[in-house]
Amino acid sequence: MHVKNLSIVNFRNFSSKLYTFEDRTMITGVNGSGKTSIIEAIYYLTNFKSFRTSNDKKLIKIGEDSFIINLEGERGGEDFVLGIMYKDTKKLLSINGNRVSKLINGFGFFVSVIFSTYDKLLSDRVALYRRKFVDRLISTIDNEYFENLIQYHSILKRRNFILKEEGDKRLLETYSVQLSERSLYLYERRLEFITYFEDVLNQLYEKVFERKGLVKVKYFSSKDGGDFKDIPLLEKFKTNFSFEKQKKRTMFGPHLDDILITVESIPVSDFGSEGEKTLLGITLKIAELNLIYENIGEYPVVLIDDAFSELDRIKTNKLLEIFESYPQVIITFPKKWENLENYKIIDLDREKR
Amino acid sequence: MTSFERLKKILKELPGIGDKSSERLIFFLISKGKDFSKELSESILELSENMKVCSICGSIDETDPCSICSSGKRDESILMVLEKPRDLFIFERTKRFNGLYHILGGLISPLDGITPEKLSFEKLLQRVENGKIKEIIIALSPSTEGETTTIYLTKLLKDKVERITTIARGIPFGTDFEYIDDFTLQCSVEKRQNID
Ligand SMILES: Nc1ncnc2c1ncn2[C@@H]1O[C@H](COP(=O)(O)OP(=O)(O)OP(=O)(O)O)[C@@H](O)[C@H]1O
Ligand SMILES: [Mg+2]
Ligand SMILES: [Zn+2]
Numbered sequence: 001m002h003v004k005n006l007s008i009v010n011f012r013n014f015s016s017k018l019y020t021f022e023d024r025t026m027i028t029g030v031n032g033s034g035k036t037s038i039i040e041a042i043y044y045l046t047n048f049k050s051f052r053t054s055n056d057k058k059l060i061k062i063g064e065d066s067f068i069i070n071l072e073g074e075r076g077g078e079d080f081v082l083g084i085m086y087k088d089t090k091k092l093l094s095i096n097g098n099r100v101s102k103l104i105n106g107f108g109f110f111v112s113v114i115f116s117t118y119d120k121l122l123s124d125r126v127a128l129y130r131r132k133f134v135d136r137l138i139s140t141i142d143n144e145y146f147e148n149l150i151q152y153h154s155i156l157k158r159r160n161f162i163l164k165e166e167g168d169k170r171l172l173e174t175y176s177v178q179l180s181e182r183s184l185y186l187y188e189r190r191l192e193f194i195t196y197f198e199d200v201l202n203q204l205y206e207k208v209f210e211r212k213g214l215v216k217v218k219y220f221s222s223k224d225g226g227d228f229k230d231i232p233l234l235e236k237f238k239t240n241f242s243f244e245k246q247k248k249r250t251m252f253g254p255h256l257d258d259i260l261i262t263v264e265s266i267p268v269s270d271f272g273s274e275g276e277k278t279l280l281g282i283t284l285k286i287a288e289l290n291l292i293y294e295n296i297g298e299y300p301v302v303l304i305d306d307a308f309s310e311l312d313r314i315k316t317n318k319l320l321e322i323f324e325s326y327p328q329v330i331i332t333f334p335k336k337w338e339n340l341e342n343y344k345i346i347d348l349d350r351e352k353r
Numbered sequence: 354m355t356s357f358e359r360l361k362k363i364l365k366e367l368p369g370i371g372d373k374s375s376e377r378l379i380f381f382l383i384s385k386g387k388d389f390s391k392e393l394s395e396s397i398l399e400l401s402e403n404m405k406v407c408s409i410c411g412s413i414d415e416t417d418p419c420s421i422c423s424s425g426k427r428d429e430s431i432l433m434v435l436e437k438p439r440d441l442f443i444f445e446r447t448k449r450f451n452g453l454y455h456i457l458g459g460l461i462s463p464l465d466g467i468t469p470e471k472l473s474f475e476k477l478l479q480r481v482e483n484g485k486i487k488e489i490i491i492a493l494s495p496s497t498e499g500e501t502t503t504i505y506l507t508k509l510l511k512d513k514v515e516r517i518t519t520i521a522r523g524i525p526f527g528t529d530f531e532y533i534d535d536f537t538l539q540c541s542v543e544k545r546q547n548i549d
Contacts, residue, residue: 154497161463168469171461174504178497 001111001301002328003042004079005072010061012037022344027332029348035332038346039114039305041069042330045082046112046300048091048103056086073110076298082110108140111300113289115307119281123268127220127258134259137288138189141295145189152182152254160249179253180234186254187221191228194219194259200287201280205263208279208318214263222256278310282319289326304331409480411456411473413438421445421454428452430487434477434506436460436494444492447539452490455480460498461505472502474509481513488516490545507548518545 007018013034027035040050040059050059060067066087073080085092093100100106121129139146159175162168198217205214221228223236236252237244244251261268261280268280293299302323308316320340323329331343354362357379364375382390406412407419414420421427421441431452435441441454457472480486491506493499507517520541 151497155501158462158464158501165463167463170508171463171469171501171505174461174501174508177504178500 001298002074003071003301004074006042007070008041009068010064011041011059011067011069012061015061019346021330023328024343025330025346026340026343027346028335031334033348035348036305039303039332043112043114043303044069045071045084045110048084051114051116051118071110111292112303113285113300115282115285115304117306119285119307120277122281122284123272123277125269130259134190134193137291138193141291142189145185148182148185152186155179155182156250156255163244164248176234176237180232183233183254191219197287200290201283204283204286207322208315216262218260220258220260223252274310282307299327302326302329306332410454411458412441412454429485432486433490433492435492447535449539450542460493460502462498469505486514488518489514490518490520492520517548519548520545
């Protein structure tokens with residue numbers, strides 16, 4: 001997977017620009033020069049969403065009514081052009097000049113992974129980001145998981161509605177059955193995943209710290225109050241009917257579970273320093289990179305935006321070494337990073353003036 | 354409002370008809386002339402005057418009770434539960450099912466205001482309590498709501514009837530019966546499964 005050329009029109013602070021990328025490209029420029037915006041435009045063609053806002057309107061240059069991104073790249077040895085136009089809340093996608101009627105058919109065509117300051121959230125005390133990350137990751141490689149997840153959440157919404165409105169008890173029990181059934185596959189895949197994660201995280205930590213077996217990953221199961229047990233969710237619902245009735249929502253299930261990561265027996269989300277949290281976030285994303293590679297047989301484009309700002313020089317260099325083995329890396333730095341000799345430089349300060 | 358606009362507005366309430374297709378229909382009607390329009394509007398009116406909802410099964414026919422409920426030739430020990438009258442037409446077309454029907458009038462969907470009381474469960478219970486029914490086949494579309502309604506019904510009918518079955522899966526999740534071919538539909542009835 002490669003990005004060759006990117007053209008953007010009325011995107012963020014840019015009116016109309018064309019950028020060319022090499023295997024290694026560094027984007028520099030002062031704060032507000034538009035480094036993140038360029039990375040954002042590239043990533044937009046992976047998910048058709050920004051990684052820093054869920055409001056697409058914010059991406060349109062102020063005073064304009066639409067933006068266009070065109071990306072020329074290479075995938076599996078073949079050149080492609082992927083284009084998207086956003087106007088009037090609609091996203092029009094084209095691949096090699098042909099309109100793609102459903103956005104979903106374009107997912108996974110151009111794959112990139114973004115490393116940013118948001119990765120730190122993956123080591124946050126709040127489980128939500130971790131859960132979403134794991135769900136998204138398994139979903140990209142397993143359609144059955146994705147379908148179960150969507151159905152799980154739609155049934156959950158209804159079950160919560162019945163609990164809130166004190167509706168029909170028979171209907172509540174019906175939703176319990178359906179939810180419990182959908183949870184089976186979610187548990188199965190997530191538990192498999194935990195083992196995979198532990199392996200990958202240990203390999204990466206070994207590379208960065210040169211020490212073995214530092215990382216332990218455990219699944220926190222809300223229905224079992226800790227370690228996962230092979231008891232159907234339905235049983236938990238049955239024995240906790242009055243508790244849930246009082247709370248007026250579903251209190252157990254995959255939607256409330258978490259993964260607990262300890263480094264040298266210390267839970268990172270509770271006790272980790274800022275640097276340690278950043279590092280864990282980055283390692284989780286590297287696990288994502290590798291997983292995508294194993295599944296599509298091609299490395300995604302690596303996008304790095306300010307992700308290392310809280311790391312010391314030694315760790316930054318170690319991570320950059322790890323990224324050396326990926327075919328394409330695009331990285332932003334506010335100033336030129338002297339250790340990156342083999343990088344093409346796009347200097348936004350210079351081109352503006 | 355001009356008569357053009359008036360017709361366009363009403364046509365757009367039909368399923369699958371938007372701005373463009375309603376205009377296309379109107380121009381077609383104009384080109385066909387007055388007799389055609391007269392025939393069309395009269396037959397629509399006749400249909401709506403003659404069609405009745407069957408007070409037993411909830412389907413639609415020109416008589417009440419409907420021709421199936423009053424036939425006397427159908428197997429009264431077996432009852433198929435369906436979502437809507439349209440599904441009954443589809444199952445009758447396969448000519449393989451000789452029992453009776455019961456139309457629920459929808460699927461449970463509390464977020465859309467369709468709670469169990471809004472559907473004809475009470476009537477179904479009454480029919481079951483009258484005694485003759487030995488088997489109930491629940492044949493609802495394979496969607497989340499269809500599944501909810503199926504499980505709910507099973508809980509409701511438990512111990513009240515000898516055998517409860519559902520049509521065999523194999524129909525992809527989320528498809529409407531309308532888009533399934535007759536053969537698959539037939540098989541799904543023949544290979545129906547007990548629910549536990
Ligand atoms: N919709 C928009 N229209 C016009 N300008 C915008 C829009 N959205 C953001 N900007 C501006 O674009 C500029 C570039 O933002 P961006 O986040 O890309 O900068 P950056 O180079 O990454 O800065 P930093 O070094 O602080 O991370 C900012 O000055 C921002 O205010
Ligand atoms: Mg930035
Ligand atoms: Zn009838």
